[in-house]
Amino acid sequence: MRLRINAYHQRLLSGVSFSRITDATALQNVIDKDLKELEAEIFAPSSTFATEAKVQFLLEKAQIHIMQGLDIKAKEDVKSANQQPQLTPLDQITLLTEATIKDTFLPLDKLNSEEVLPYAIRVLNDKPTNWQIYTQALLVRSRIESHRSRTQERSVLQLQVIVDQIIADTTEEPSPSADGVPEIRVTSFLPRAKASESAPITERLQYIFQLNTPTRWEIETELAFAWSSAGSLVSALEIFKRLKLWPEVALCHHSVGQEDKARQIVRRQLYYSEKGPDMDVYDVDAEAIATEKWEGEIRSPPPPHSPRLWCILGDLDNDPTCWQRAWEISHHRYARAQRTLGEYYARKGDLALAREAYMAATVVNRQNNATWSRLGDIDLAVGNWDGAIIAFQQSIMIDDSDAKTYSNLGSALLSKHAELTTLTKIGEAAPAEGTSPADILPARVPGDPARAA
Structure with missing residues (x-):
C-alpha cells in the first residue's frame, strides 16, 4: 500500500510544473526501494504468492516504470508477465501495457501506429469480461486512431462516450434544492445506467493499479485536447473551463480571435484587480468583470503554471519582459521562455542575443530538435560553421526525418570545407607576399562569436 501511495504521489507531482527536484528524487528512491523489497518477497523460493498475484505485481511495476519514463524496465516487466495462458484478463492487461509502452515511447508516425493498434484490437476482439479492461x-484504440485523419472523428466520439459513461456512473442523482429547483450538473449523451446494468465496484477496481486507470479529470482533459485537435474549439473550451485549465482556455479564445478575452483570463491569474480581492469571486464569464483589466499587483505566491501563463501573456502583448519573468519564476528551468525570447531577438536582428537565448534553452531541454535546428540556423547566419554543424547534428539525432535540417547541415559543412581550403592556401602562400589570413578569409557578421574568439 505504501508503494501505491508513493506512486500516486509521484503521479500527482508529475502533473505540477517546477516541483522541487530534491522532493522528486527522494520519492523516486523510496519507490525503487519498495519495488525491490516487494519483488524479493513475492518471487522468493519460499513464496506463497500465486502466479496471478506475481503477474499483477509485474504489470503494476510496468505501469510505474512507464510513468517514470523508464521504457526498458517497463518492457522487461511486461516480458516477464507475459507467461500466462492465452488471453486471460492478465494477458489482456499485458497486451494493453505493451501497447501503452509503444504508444508512449516510440516516435509518432504512421508505421508505429500500425504496430500498436493490433494490440488493442486483439483485446477487443476477445470481448473482455472485465469492464475496466x-x-x-x-x-x-481511440488514442492511436486520433493520429489518423480517417479515424480521428471516430476516435473523438469514442472518447466522448467513455467520458460520458464515467460521468454518468460517478455523478450522484440531482436533488432539488430548498426552493424546489433541481441542481444543474454536467450533462452527458448517455443516460445513467441501472444498477443491474452497471459493473460492480469490485470489478471496476480489480485491476486499476495494473492498468494505471486514468482519473476522471485526466480523461476529461484528454477529451478536451482531442476536441481541440479535431477543430471543435467550443466543445474543448467548455471542458477546459470546467476543469479550470486557464492556459488552455486563453489559447482557445486566442484561436477564435478573442484576444482581449484571452488577455483578461491570463491577467486574472497573474494580477489582482484594482478593485480589491472581492472581484475574484466572480466567474470568468460574469457580467460584473466583463470590462475588468486586472491591473493590480502581481499575485503572490504565483499560481500553478505561472511561467506558461507569463509566456502566453508575452505572446499576446509581444512583450519580452513577460518571457523574461517566466524564465526567472521558473528558476531558469522553463525552456519555452528562452525559445520565445530567441525568436523575438532574431526578428529584431539581434542575432547575438538570439543565440544566447537558444543556447540557454538547449541547456534546459536537450531533447527538443526544433531548438537545436533554430540554433543552427542562427549560427549559420553569423558564419559560426562549427556551432551550426554541432547544432544540426544534435537535431538530427533527435529527429532524423527533417529534410530542412539535413539541407542546412550540408550548407554548414560546405562552408566549413571552403574555410579550411582557404586556410590551407594561406599556409601554402609565401610569407614574403605579406598576405594575412584576415585579407583572404570572407568577412563575417559583426558580433560573430567565432570571429571574436
Whole structure:
C-alpha cells in the first residue's frame, strides 16, 4: 500500500510544473526501494504468492516504470508477465501495457501506429469480461486512431462516450434544492445506467493499479485536447473551463480571435484587480468583470503554471519582459521562455542575443530538435560553421526525418570545407607576399562569436 501511495504521489507531482527536484528524487528512491523489497518477497523460493498475484505485481511495476519514463524496465516487466495462458484478463492487461509502452515511447508516425493498434484490437476482439479492461482497450484504440485523419472523428466520439459513461456512473442523482429547483450538473449523451446494468465496484477496481486507470479529470482533459485537435474549439473550451485549465482556455479564445478575452483570463491569474480581492469571486464569464483589466499587483505566491501563463501573456502583448519573468519564476528551468525570447531577438536582428537565448534553452531541454535546428540556423547566419554543424547534428539525432535540417547541415559543412581550403592556401602562400589570413578569409557578421574568439 505504501508503494501505491508513493506512486500516486509521484503521479500527482508529475502533473505540477517546477516541483522541487530534491522532493522528486527522494520519492523516486523510496519507490525503487519498495519495488525491490516487494519483488524479493513475492518471487522468493519460499513464496506463497500465486502466479496471478506475481503477474499483477509485474504489470503494476510496468505501469510505474512507464510513468517514470523508464521504457526498458517497463518492457522487461511486461516480458516477464507475459507467461500466462492465452488471453486471460492478465494477458489482456499485458497486451494493453505493451501497447501503452509503444504508444508512449516510440516516435509518432504512421508505421508505429500500425504496430500498436493490433494490440488493442486483439483485446477487443476477445470481448473482455472485465469492464475496466474493456474500457482501457477502447481508450488505447481511440488514442492511436486520433493520429489518423480517417479515424480521428471516430476516435473523438469514442472518447466522448467513455467520458460520458464515467460521468454518468460517478455523478450522484440531482436533488432539488430548498426552493424546489433541481441542481444543474454536467450533462452527458448517455443516460445513467441501472444498477443491474452497471459493473460492480469490485470489478471496476480489480485491476486499476495494473492498468494505471486514468482519473476522471485526466480523461476529461484528454477529451478536451482531442476536441481541440479535431477543430471543435467550443466543445474543448467548455471542458477546459470546467476543469479550470486557464492556459488552455486563453489559447482557445486566442484561436477564435478573442484576444482581449484571452488577455483578461491570463491577467486574472497573474494580477489582482484594482478593485480589491472581492472581484475574484466572480466567474470568468460574469457580467460584473466583463470590462475588468486586472491591473493590480502581481499575485503572490504565483499560481500553478505561472511561467506558461507569463509566456502566453508575452505572446499576446509581444512583450519580452513577460518571457523574461517566466524564465526567472521558473528558476531558469522553463525552456519555452528562452525559445520565445530567441525568436523575438532574431526578428529584431539581434542575432547575438538570439543565440544566447537558444543556447540557454538547449541547456534546459536537450531533447527538443526544433531548438537545436533554430540554433543552427542562427549560427549559420553569423558564419559560426562549427556551432551550426554541432547544432544540426544534435537535431538530427533527435529527429532524423527533417529534410530542412539535413539541407542546412550540408550548407554548414560546405562552408566549413571552403574555410579550411582557404586556410590551407594561406599556409601554402609565401610569407614574403605579406598576405594575412584576415585579407583572404570572407568577412563575417559583426558580433560573430567565432570571429571574436
